[in-house]
Amino acid sequence: MASVSQDKPPFEKGGLGGFAFDQLHPALQHHIVNSLGWRSLRPLQEAAIAPILRGEHAILLAPTAGGKTEAALFPVLSRMLSERWEGLSVLYICPIKALLNNLEPRLAHDAGLVGRRVALWHGDIGPARKAKLIADPPDILLTTPESLEVTLISRRIDHRRLFANLRCVVLDEVHAFAGDDRGWHLLYLLERLRRIAGRDLQRLGLSATVGNPEQLCDWLAAGSAQPRGVINPPADASIPAEVELDWVGNLRNAALVISRLHRGEKRLVFCDSRVRVEELAIELRGLGVRTYVSHSCLSLEERHAAETAFSQGQNCVIVATSTLELGIDVGDLDRVIQIDAPSRVSSFLQRIGRTGRRSGTARNCLFLITKEEAFLPAAALLQLWSEGFVEPIEPPPLPMHLFAQQIMGLALQESGITVADWPAWLGRLPGLATLERGDLQRILDFMLETEILHADQGLLGMGRSGERQFGAKHFMDLFSVFVSPPSIKVFHGLQEIGEVHQSTFILKEEGPAVLTLGGRSWATKYIDWPRRKAYVEPTELRGRSQWLSAGQPLHFALCQAVARVLAREEPPVAFSRRAVEHMAELREAFDWVEPGKTFLIADAPGSLVWWTFAGRLANAAIANALAGEATKVIADHLAISFTGVVDLASMATAIREKVFGKATELALPLDEEFIAELKFGECLPAELRDREMMARYDCSDALAVLASLPMAAIRLRDSSGAEWQC
Template sequence: MSGFDRLHPALQHHIVNSLGWPRLRPLQEATIEPVLRGEHAILLAPTAGGKTEAACFPVLSRMLSENWDGISVLYLCPIKALLNNLLPRFEYYAGLLGRRVALWHGDVSASREAKIVAEPPDILLTTPESLEAMLVSSRIDHRWLLGQVRSVIVDEVHAFAGDDRGWHLLSLVERIQGLTGQEIQRLGLSATVGNPEALCDWLAGSCQARRSVINPLAEGAKPSDVQLDWVGSLKSAAIVISRLHRGEKRLVFVDSRSRVELLAMELRGLGVNTFVSHSSLSLEERKAAETAFAEGSDCVIVATSTLELGIDVGDLDRVIQVDAPFSVSSFLQRIGRTRRRADVARNCLFLATTEEAFLRSIGLLALWRAGFVEPIEPPALPLHIYAQQIMALCLQERGIIQADIDRWIGKMPGFERIEPEQCSAVLRYMLETGILHSDGGLLGIGDRGERTFGYQHFMELVSVFTTPPMVKVFHGRQELGEVHELTFAVGDTDSPALLTLGGRN
């Protein structure tokens, strides 16, 4: 019996008749049985390799077969743009089966959030920061809203695991598991990771269910077409891009916002239909550019790493890398963007503008050809995340006794490695400095904690990273995006600073 044959009959019907798929891809077929058995797993495949459906289909099958109710699936992504991009696909798949999907992140309106709380969907697409906001909110009954979660899917799991957001994410899953009273299935999706078994253990933590790395051989993969050329300057790179592969859709990666804008201006000056995408642009500007590019044919989109992850910009013909990324993992993410069409081999043209970038490109490609991918190493000793989680638990539970801290988050892998004396020292410091206070052994937020973190319902607590001071940029009444305040530092000269954003000066 194949994996497909084990899916719920309604899902089988829609895969064949509504989606028109003659068969599942190898990863999708291989994932079904482990997920139906409740295993924790890491799913590995190149970009556009069908990872989303590989996780989604068996989880939907379990939802139907086991009559899951309420928010039973959490789908977590590192960036809001990826969630926005995935929403229509999830709505379609779930809608075929009579199930509902909702989106919750920082750009979602308060009225939309209120509707989600009043009428919980079956699948919630969100970020760790938004999950934290739900758990600490005094206006949300988190036990009712999240107490029926059965599965958590983490997209681009490698993007979390290597920094503090990964420990934060795992702490949240532990706390939600505490609300449900049962083990939550954990699935991680990635295109690039050098130590998948270790990553699977990191994700599963102290869970008892079996864990698997699912990484079948890709079917009929064509050899990758990778070339390296020396151009010497950004202007020369623009000339090469304008003359090569005319009539095709080209995604160009550049290492900074300023160089994205400069290259885009050069390309437009050469008559190339050019769009830009980077994190400084407003959501509306980026969406308009990415949509226009996805619907175009003979055009170029110049981007930073914002388009490295699985955001859909349609069928690409070419990936061009100006200079070199700083990891094989990043390169694999980028070259994988050309795998959406069966007739297109993975391809990437490196255009080096400096000697350093040329040498780095040679080294990176040598590592790639040798099969090397960087291992993911979570940060050691996350004491600051431990302190944040104690404060979050005080808000979530409206007060907590010290003995219960370990029950909620003590089994999270990052905290398990902290010596008990160190945990006690963190708690003691928080009490001595007034960040926390104790009322007969019941811990709560202290005066200093209120003053430092209490602004806007403790919004400072929901994130484990901070953003620098940003300045909004307008062209007339149209908001183009945000840039760092130091962008306008012009030294002693009286001349105004020239800013290029979204192709406008």
Template structure:
């Protein structure tokens, strides 16, 4: 601790009672205090926040930084709220202040922060964008002293368009501040840490020192003791509730589901069994989630059922058990959830998987098979973010009021694709009226005003599309939000919703203001949310499913039910799996090519096969339906001499690509097609032997 601020060291030892720093915290001091960009990796609850903040507070004191000098960015507001008290304590030890700025912070509080700027600001990328474009924020004064940014859960940003948006905003901030900004990323285990570090550096890659600090995640993973990771088959939500109610009584249990609908259904089933149950998901009101999380944190014999909202390190107190319904989408997600347990001395990390059907049982076993081998998915930024380029150019025009026709690209310091390669996009924005040209300057145009100008261009600050939802209100209390489809579908009798684990009878709908008024009901309610866009399993996970069906078992405990149903799944899959390659199987009903290659790979292969693939099919992770008349010779010819073709994308899918209307239609469709494609694995599948089977 010798390099840290002496005052900070005093409080670390005497107030926190730490005899020493953890390995990650110790090894992070040198590079972070030295001004290097850094990626700090540790399991959940591994002390990453302190590993970043303690050296930055020490550098702040040593170098006498003034004004707002550090940004701390998180992907969700709840995590910022959760961090605020802890960082207020740390900053207070050395006479510094921390502030909070996001969409739920009142305008009066924001004005106070602008008048008296804190040393550290907790915020989101969307709020940073809003500050840059707001006429009420003098961004050059506010960010003039900016020195560093901490990006918490950086992997959650890097894997989607919010990552591109964050990188672009950071480049603009460095121009406003007039200096490079030190970047410190915090992450759980990822499969490609060096590449993630390089991504985070943005335009500074290759020109600034960097360090990946990961003392706790290198080498062979340490698996929990036998029996602490268990896989069971329950077959239904009702049976899952029965098992959860019966097991681990007196303990705090966190149950993860990967859909809001499943959270609601399981929560209601648990309450019907008199289990003290709380719920957390994105469509519940902020107050409803906060009440549930606070009650769960202070409780003992209780359950909280959640989507991934509680995956990202939000503190809900000491947990005894994590239970996973079906399987999470990735090994990385499982590691995050597993890390919520085993934090107390003498406790171990644990997780119980409860599969609701055979497919989910196989997928959970496959994910655990990959985890047991130490596999973690690489974090890859979505390719060709042309729509984010369009958004950023418009955002820059709002920020600066006018931008030079020949100088706009300098604002991103040469970071591709926000560099000169974006000139066709800028030309399209001018031609379509999103930008107006006056001599050598560009201004926001009437088309941008019409499409994005509502509420002072607030829609411009977020790069994700939120589906329209109705606010559900009981009396004066907001319960959450529901899908409008539930309010329009035909029903017999009263319309009853399931939200926050309780049933609500709809009494009145305000269609214009998108509000739904309800009262409690004893009738059985219904929950559903529409999830736009295409999705599916990865190549690695789908191939692991094939391994499980061929007989591989994960290194965890399997209940007798799980073992019996895995045997059933393996028997059913015999005609579709082959260890030496893929299988084409003809039955009385159809002709299918079982690739076991994942959604994006199969999307490419189906498009590449052209007329040999059934044009009406929806892409599946496991198989591609072929045209019934396809002959073996034609199939072999098509696959042996194939030139890979990007998947066809329906124009309806563009609704899920925000700002696609600011792109030429061809570029927007190509952007989506590229994102739905896994070309390397498609090429690998084409090189594999194919076994042909005909059911007699």
């Protein structure tokens, strides 16, 4: 946000302000001009005023640092003043607590100018502070979906009194919600809040990176008859971004490059796993680089200290996961460096958007590729970016398990609910409107049969099985929609450092477990297993921590772009000399690649690789269908490998019939690992649970594109001189 001007110049009407600015409440106009010292509004801020004042639902789009927060806040504050909203009337919801903490001072200042109050409500806010907020609610409450669920379920909070005056909800970084089950959870919570408030709630979503904004807007306004629209005015012309890709081969070399490059500047380095963040931080500190660390498994105090020190320093590096992708203020950055590549163009746009905020500076990002398997995906991602592609946001289909979770939440919220009551709370059924009511009744019947629910004279409450599975610590398991891996909190004395997966402490040799956390190494002194706490002390030994998380599958469009990168002569962005040489080697090895084709390659007798460039999910479905055609079948993002193929001609026939046949319906095998990802899946009958999982891992679109591509037959010669035809 613009800093306060000392001379308080007048507002430039007729520029970016004018008629739109005049629609704001006079008190707010006065403070924008005289207290904030603003001379003009940004394009999004001007365009958002009229539709928000009319009460429309909206998606507000602008590049990072494009003024989205004020674009939503100013007209909402104007409505608050003009329409005399009282009590808690606005919820401002963020995907992570750190972003809420970061936004609170800024929102509190702006709202305070017109006599309105802002407060935080999340898991790190103490009981005494929450009790004061309940007794005297603020006008705007900053919170997360999980904290909202706690508030609704808690018997110590009169949620009807607290939310009675609610009128508007702002969803910051809305794309981070919509792409997974937290989005559906949030929409169900808004349905319950709508019932409590007795009115439809205006919904405003903020984002910098969306490939399908109209569809996202429809998702946000699900079930509402109110007008909705996307607000996405042309952005101001900016200096072209400076993007470069370098091949360094390993993480130690990446640390060496970072230590020598851009000395004296502030550098934000992204890694896409917490393990890599910790390893790189150790390497950088070993090279004398002032290094800070930020990721979700560090304690709040550790993260805040690191982010504050970095924001106030110079000539330093902060190494982070995607937690610093979401707009948290870490000061005025000079450089963004990406280790390997994110799996989405949208993530890259968020990250590069952290730079170039000073007048006359360009957005920039340096890719340092440390692993062979990351080089082509990184180049393909930059190819897509150069083409203007951004992935569409695709909410996971059929969230039936969340319907079950919401029924349990309502049973606790209302101290019992009848079968006739729930449609009044959830009747618009976000994500499930296409289901038959009989399917939903089957879920309720199943939960009663398995004693997850209990019926007493028609009143549904938690049953014995439900209490056993979800009742620990006041039903904490119901608040979040994701399965939490078993973790151990790590302490140095009384100071909490963070948490790691419990497998970190499985001893493989004599001596204490040595782990890395916060970019430092720690030797374990004692583990309190019942309380799930580990006590550590600093050590010079090198350790390694464990966190279990599955990497995101690469988008179909990204895998297809790999073929285009291999086939083109010039790289999509600036490549270092090392990267140019490495790409030349890859192009020579893949000199047969042509975009718009798939390739069957026999690289040895009995071995066959089908290069589909279709992505891991589609390839896994194909591998499952062809499992009987070879002794071993392995799928990855780009290809399917077959070992022990008896007859190549019969394999080609099997592909035509089993993969591309008219009656073929390919699907992923739903093993226990897949099913375990579905929290509350045990609340669904097996047939409905399988239907949901099949819908979520559907790859029919990718397979349809694949079926339209010609398959190239390539004749190869092995080392003995024998030839064969694919």
